[in-house]
Amino acid sequence: MKPVDLSGLETAIDNTLPTRKIALVRNLLPKITDARVRGLSKKExxxxxxxxxxxMSYKMFVTYLARIQPAQPAPPTATATAAPPAATSRSEGGSTxxxxxxxxxxxxxxDYAKVMRQRKPGNPT
Known part of the structure; x- marks a missing residue:
């Protein structure tokens, strides 16, 4: 069996863009994350x-980002502040x-209680 030269294949793979848009967004994710840390909005x-x-529409772009990074919180922006004191005091060792x-x-x-109060007989809807 003769050896196969794979160097040309690696170059071809490196220069080929993905055909699916979600894969393209996934490939751009490190740059998107860096831009978010710098303070740019998803829209920008x-x-x-x-x-x-x-x-790609903006709605689809945001949907793809949510699918790719479902459990990751939004990166801090330049105007971000510390967590509100109410959230930290209620946690008592629990997660945010x-x-x-x-x-x-x-x-x-x-909200459910409000709707139920409105549905009581005699209440105008």
Missing amino acids: IWSSLHAAGLE RAVLDEARRDLAAK
């Missing part, structure tokens, strides 16, 4: 990529995510 990043020839989940449940319960 998308506008730059769109101007450079990326044929747990505190946020609890706050969402509280809001959902309040």
